[in-house]
Amino acid sequence: MAFKQFDRVPNHYSGEIIQRIKDFRQEEGKRSLAPTVLRIGELEVLVPRHFGFCFGVERAIHMAFSALETHPDRDIHLVNEIIHNPLVNEDLRARGIRFLYDSDGQRQIQESELSSEDVVLIPAFGTTLDIESSLQRSGVDTTSDSFRENYDTTCPFVSKVWDRGEELGREGYTIVIHGKFGHEETQATHSHTEQHTKTLVVRDAEEAAHVAAYIMGRSSVEALVAEFGDKWSQGFDATTDLQRLAVVNQTTMLAEETAQVAGILREAMRERYGDDQIDKHFADTNDTLCYATNWNQNATKALLDAEPDVAVIVGGYNSSNTAHLVEICEQVMPSFLISRAEELLSATQIRHFDIHAKQTVVCDDWLPELPTRLAVTSGASCPDVLMNCVVERIASFYGYGQTDIESGLVSLALHEPIADPV
Numbered sequence: 001m002a003f004k005q006f007d008r009v010p011n012h013y014s015g016e017i018i019q020r021i022k023d024f025r026q027e028e029g030k031r032s033l034a035p036t037v038l039r040i041g042e043l044e045v046l047v048p049r050h051f052g053f054c055f056g057v058e059r060a061i062h063m064a065f066s067a068l069e070t071h072p073d074r075d076i077h078l079v080n081e082i083i084h085n086p087l088v089n090e091d092l093r094a095r096g097i098r099f100l101y102d103s104d105g106q107r108q109i110q111e112s113e114l115s116s117e118d119v120v121l122i123p124a125f126g127t128t129l130d131i132e133s134s135l136q137r138s139g140v141d142t143t144s145d146s147f148r149e150n151y152d153t154t155c156p157f158v159s160k161v162w163d164r165g166e167e168l169g170r171e172g173y174t175i176v177i178h179g180k181f182g183h184e185e186t187q188a189t190h191s192h193t194e195q196h197t198k199t200l201v202v203r204d205a206e207e208a209a210h211v212a213a214y215i216m217g218r219s220s221v222e223a224l225v226a227e228f229g230d231k232w233s234q235g236f237d238a239t240t241d242l243q244r245l246a247v248v249n250q251t252t253m254l255a256e257e258t259a260q261v262a263g264i265l266r267e268a269m270r271e272r273y274g275d276d277q278i279d280k281h282f283a284d285t286n287d288t289l290c291y292a293t294n295w296n297q298n299a300t301k302a303l304l305d306a307e308p309d310v311a312v313i314v315g316g317y318n319s320s321n322t323a324h325l326v327e328i329c330e331q332v333m334p335s336f337l338i339s340r341a342e343e344l345l346s347a348t349q350i351r352h353f354d355i356h357a358k359q360t361v362v363c364d365d366w367l368p369e370l371p372t373r374l375a376v377t378s379g380a381s382c383p384d385v386l387m388n389c390v391v392e393r394i395a396s397f398y399g400y401g402q403t404d405i406e407s408g409l410v411s412l413a414l415h416e417p418i419a420d421p422v
């Protein structure tokens, strides 16, 4: 898959160490998943084959910086965070871009404060039709080709899900979106899909099991309404709208979880309608995860074969794809999600975001003694410079400086895959 270069992505988002690692792997096909090994003295830093900025994020940042360059005299707004990374959002704010909604979805700039002279950017997650209507009331023509081309940064992989939802809706399926209800992308997908068919958002296998229980006649409509009443489209009637189902995703969910959700719902339909009727009641679709989610998750799984002692994952705390990388890593080793190198408080203390408790916590004795093998990766919305600083800071905790890092960089290697047992 050849992707366009986005030349307005600023250089200050890149980092020398990470760039050298990327350059080292550049000639190789994307399918090789062996992690890269950076040896700094007795410290081995393992970097997965795929990490960091994806196509959609680079494209969105490129469009935001192009708008700043093209319109120095106009007010520029973003509907909300362009991507889920605090550094990038702070950077855009510092350059004068104002956000219409805060990260809790509260409106900060009213319809009447905007005019047709203003530039408004739609974030990479896309936005809801309600918000588009509001922009139009403010005089922003969101339907013009020029708007779509220059200011609508919705990732094409997200709009592809909307197209798929529309297609399945036209075939008479109710759409189950496997996603996080409050996430901007899921809100946008829900909004677009419900134009064509009834839509329901299911967060995980547990929620899918509740829907399945109703389909199989093991729970009441009241129980379903209590749980999903605010997560389905207007006018949703469980007695008639759960007879033909198709699953699509928020593009950044965990691949295995989507397979589980689809499997649970398919099995419920099979039990209710029988094997010979299953094709009429459940659309066997492939998941609609994007390429970056698949690559990053697969590369992270490949990293685990190298048996690192600890993992540090860099990214925004509200970044869905980053949280899933943490979930993959924490199955086999202590794993810490941090937003920037400053969260590495010392060689003995780390402040990290606990994705389960949904809060930052400080953990002691997090760094293993040498010799050790450490995995470092980042989510699809994380600038390389942040991962770069993390590698430098960890190396410094072991007393290694730039010269030691440089020697590691000149002898970068691939981690040898563990041979299959004969």
Ligand code: SF4
Pocket (backbone or CB within 6 Å): 054, 055, 056, 057, 124, 155, 156, 157, 158, 251, 252, 290, 291, 292, 293, 321, 380
């Ligand atoms: S994670 Fe996927 S869907 Fe989201 S912006 Fe990146 S490429 Fe697009």
